[in-house]
Every structure is written in structure tokens, then in C-alpha cells.
Amino acid sequence: MPSLDRDTLNRDMLSMYTKWRDQYITTDGAEPGEVRVRASDSNYKDGAPSEGVGFAMLLSVYMASPDTSGRSDFDGLFRYYMRNLSPGYNFMGWKVDKEGNNIDPYAAPDGDFDAATSLLMAHKQWGSTGAINYLDEAKKIIRDAMEHLIYKPSYIVKTSQSSSTAVISSYEIPAWFELYKDATGEDRWDKVTDAGYRMFDHFYNLNPSTGLVPYKWVLSSSGAPTYTGTSGPDSNSTSYGFDPSRLPWRVAQDFLWNGTENSPLAHDLPDRNVKWFMSKINDNPDTALGTYNIDGTARATFTSPRNMTGPMAVGAMVDASNQDSLDLLYGYLRKQEPMSDWPGGYYQDAVMIMSMLVLTGNMPNFYDSAPYPTSTMPAPLPVTDTTAPAQPLNVRVTGTTLNTINLAWTAAADDQGPVMYEIRRDGKLFNVTPTLATKLEFLDPGTSYSITVTARDAAGNKMASEPVTGSTMVDTAAPAKTTGIIAQARTLSSVTLKWNKPADNDSINELSYDVFRNGVKVNAGPVYFPSDYKVENLPSGTAQSFTIVATDKSGNRSTSEVFTTSTTSTDVTAPSRPSYLEAGRTTTDTIPLKWTASIDDDPNGSITYDVFNGDTQLNVQPVAGTSFNVTNLHAQTEVSLRVVAKDAAGNTRSSYIYDTSTKKLKGN
Secondary structure, X not given: OOOOOHHHHHHHHHHHHHHHHHHHEEOOOOOOOXXXXXXXXXXXXXXXXXXHHHHXXXXXXXXXXXXXXXXXXXXXXXXXXXXXXXXXXXXXXXXXXXXXXXXXXXXXXXHHHHHHHHHHHHHHXXXXXXXXXXXXXXXXXXXXXXXXXXXXXXXXEOOOOOOOOEEEHHHOOHHHHHXXXXXXXXXXXXXXXXXXXXXXXXXXXXXXXXXXXXXXXXEOOOOOEOOOHHHOOOHHXXXXXXXXXXXXXXXXXXXXXXXXXXXXXXXXXXXXXXXXXXXXXXXXXXXXXXXXXXXXXXXXXXXXXXXXXXXXXXXXXXOHHHHHHHHHHHHHHOOOOOOOOXXXXXXXXXXXXXXXXXXXXXXXXXXOOOOHHHOOOOOOOOOXXXXXXXXXXXXXXXEEOOOOEEEEEEOOOOOOOOOEEEEEEOOEEXXXXXXXXXXEOOOOOOOEEEEEEEEEOOOOOEEEOOOEEEXXXXXXXXXXXXXXXXXXXXXXXXXXXXXXXXXXXXXXXXOEEEEEEOOEEOOOXXXXXXXXXXXXXXXXXXXXXXXXXXXXXXXXXXXXXXXXXXXXXXXXXXXXXXXEXXXXXXXXXXXXXXXXXXXXXXXXXXXXXXXXXXXXXXXXXXXXXXXXXXXXXXXXXXXXXXXXXXXXXXXXXXXXXXXXXXXXXXXX
């Protein structure tokens, strides 16, 4: 722990959390009863990524107390999470825009892992007999994660349910996986933990002076992990930057909770990381670069101190030899204030405050302690400064575009020193800055906003400016025509369309799409994701003509050229994947296996199943139902089972591998 008393650490955390919540938690773009994260950076454009919702759920459940609105926030965040599930799954689509539209429905597993862990903590905090059954909801996410977000047989975490080889290293969160095993009784989470540490071990030895782990890499064609950076899907396979900067925290969290029970690397990896980091920054975290190569050499020219420093400070906690480093890094962090105008501000601030939660002792071992804020909060420090700063004057708009308003003002004097400025847009906090100018971004075209600038001193005294009105430019230009339309899949009765996102002069707000078949619109509501749009209930073997109409935020529209394709005349489509393989009451020689039925595109067809252990088929006759007893096994025998669905036309699809074992003989 940092060398400060407990009350000071808790005041630091509560102060940062309160400011973070004011800036990043909002009801804009949420339904009644929901709240969401406002991710104010160029990637998310004031939208809500699943990673941000997961971070916020962890923060709200660990900081929950009557003083912090934690449970209300938590339930609102979870309702938002549930409304934006990836279709057909119990995990959230990765990217939701600022209006609340799911614009990338594929999962980013780190956010879902954080959500599941926060739900387990909510169950511990509040029980599961209220409006939300936290434990059941956690188990749903965990079950779907094991089924759809873990590669088999390597047990490395996928980048999404649709990925086939890509890996993002920071999705490995061993402390969480230990909880999932205990919550569900699913031993395969041990395999996920072990796989992550095998990957960490490779990079730990590849660059012994740093131990840094890169952003991305790939699995080999056989399904076994391959760790060489040169085989990565892009240049980030040798890059340590925004995304993997979380790893010293994620791995150190396992050590702080479980010691070296899962791997010696729970200690050694973050310890090596932080010793390298301290050699690079020369006692000044502000010099931490945004990206390094995994050999420790500089890669970027810009700095990114918050998300780099926070996890490294947590990493320093694993070894007493790092105490001076820990105190220096924490001394830097406790002086920071959430400010969205940093490069990558939302992400830097999110990783920083998650690190602060651990550093201040407010994310204790899940099994041993309740979160601190449920007990007595520290007494407030005596207030010696009660004089507000002067009013900011000459607040003025200095420039506008379709999506931005530039603002400037004259400095506000204060009797105790420099002040911070809070910028509010229509009464809601938009940004905090120490400078005399800011840019309001991610705005709607042709819209007027009421803007105020409030000077705030170190004691929290405030003085607001008079409001000014700023208006963005009007957008009258239609998007380009949609191109690249293809039939991504065709069956007897459906066509799945995909198209390229057309260019538009409004680069912030997302386009919506309408799909027309033979001149008649087929979608009930706007489509926001230009992939995997399935048009169903079509006659087999018939030509179909489609057009795509793209509409921007201002209502300007463009229509694509006609795209013609057809449904198939014969069944060439495999059934859906048999899913959720599960062993019933296992004995020393028998494993009763069951699974969820597959679905076929031919409504009049039938599906049968074959069961395999490795490559050996176990059933003599096709299995008509969704269960099968695997018999004639030896005690304590490991098996790798899979189920293959076959339709009447002979098309097949295999389940994922299900690893399990028979029981031990009594007395052994």
C-alpha cells in the first residue's frame, strides 16, 4: 500500500470517484432507469463501449454507499448493459453510440468479464432477492463467455465471438477467472487461467528486461497458441500501449488476491514491468509515452501518463522492494483530476481510477472483505478556504464546425492560487480543464447549446460565468451512396447482407440504414451495423433485388445502386452449432452429456447428432435427441467431447470442444 494513512487514501479515492462520476456517468442516450458511461474520445465519440460500462459497474459496486449512489448507478448501468446485448448472447455489444444505438454488436470480452465480476460482487453486497438477481445474471454472462468467447482447445480468450485466430492480450484477467470457477463450478476456467499465464510466460522470457506483453497476436492454424510478434494481425503485435497498459494491474490483482497460487508470474511479471517503467520515466510519470515496443524502446512521441502510471503503481504493490516507486507513482496519481480533453481522456481516466480503487485498498480480496465505503466514511477535512474564485469573464465562441464548438474565456482570480474550469453544456458537465480554452466535441450539426464555465478552487468553492450560446454548423449534404453490398450468406429462405459504410461529412454521428427488397422496406427499425443483416422468409431459388438507403443525423439520405442475388434452391447451409455442452452426474466410468439443440434453415428438415471424443466417434447410430451417455471409461479419465449436428441434406457443424473427466475411484 502507499505510505499514507487509511483515511487519506479513502479521501483520495472518494474525491476522484466523485469527480469521475460527475464527468462520465450520464443519462443521455439511456432509457428511464438506466445510466451509462460517456466515453469522450475520438474512438467512441461520446458513446458507451462495453469496456466502459464494465469499468463503471466495478466502480459503482465497490464504491457503493448512501453517499455515492452506488447501487442506483449499478442497477442503471446493468439495465443499459442488458438493453444492448449482442443479439443472441448474454453479453453486451462492444460499441453503442451516444444516442443509444448498438453500432457494433460483437462482444469485447474484457467489458463482459468486468460486468460479470461486478455482478458477483453485487450479489455479495446486496444479495439477489431484489429486482435484479445479480448471481443468476453473472452466471449467464460467465456461461456464455465460456461457450463463445474462449478458444478451444487452447483456452485463450477470443477478441469476440466471431474471431477465429486473433488475440488481445489484456483480455486475460486471471483473478476474475478464479471467481468464475468458484461461482459456477466450471473447472475449465482453470484452463483459461493457465493459458493466459502460458502466454504471459512467453513474453516475459522473450523480453527479459521488460516483461512487456503486446496488444495483439494470433493463434496458429492448428488452434495452438503461437506467440511470435511477427505473426500478429497488425503492427500492434509488438506494441505496448493503451490496451495492454492495463496488464500490470490485471496480473497484480491476481497476486494481491491469490498470491502465486495460479502462477509465480502473478508476482514476477508486474514486478519486472514496474522496474522497467521506473527506469524509463526518471521519476516523472508525465514523461510516460503512449506506446512502447515490447523490448522497451520508444514507439510513440506523445505521452499517456495516466493509463500507464496507474497499472504500474498497482504492479509495484506485489513486492516490498518497490515501495519508493509505489509512493512516487501514487503521489502523482492522487493529484490528478479526470479531464476528458486529454488524448484518449476517457480511457486514461478509466484505467487511472480503476488502479486507484486497488491502490487505496478499496478493491480488497473478494473473499475476505466487503468494500470499504459500506462502512464508515472518513471525516471530512477542516475547510479553511470559503471564498469562491472570481467569475470567469469574456466567455466566447471562437469557432464552430458541424460537430465542435471552440470556447475561450478570461482567467478567474482566486486568493489561494490556480483554479480548474468546469465546462457545462446544457447544464451537464462536459469537461474539466486548467486552461483558458476548450473544444466541445461530438456535437450534433445545426444545434444550439447553452454553455457555462465555472471556476473551481482547490477547496471546491465555485463561481459560474454567465451562459453563452454556441451553435454548430448545419449539415445539408447527403452521405455517399452505399457500396460494396454482398450476400454474406444465402440459404433456402434467407439472404444475409453486408455493405461498406459510406463516407459522410458528419464524421461523429453514426449513419442509419434502411434495407429495401424489391422496393419495399424490410427492416422494422433503423439498422446501425452494416454487416450481418439477415432478410428472412424468402422463397427458395428466387432472385432478390436490394437497395440500401443511408441516412445521416440531419436526415440527409442517399440510395445505393440495386444489388441482385438469390436464395439457394437446395440446402447447402449447415445447422447452427450445438451449444452449451454440459456433463450431468458423472461417475467413475460414465459421463452423461447434454447440449442445446441446433436449428436448421429448412423448417421441414430434421437434425441428428454424432458424438466424438477427440476424433473418435462414440455413437453407433445417429443421436436424435440432445443427450448421450459416454460410457466404458476409466476412473479419472480426461476426455475432449464434441457434438456434430447433421441436417437431412448432410450439412454438418461441430460444437466447440468440451473438456471434462470421470470421477476418481473412492479411496484414491
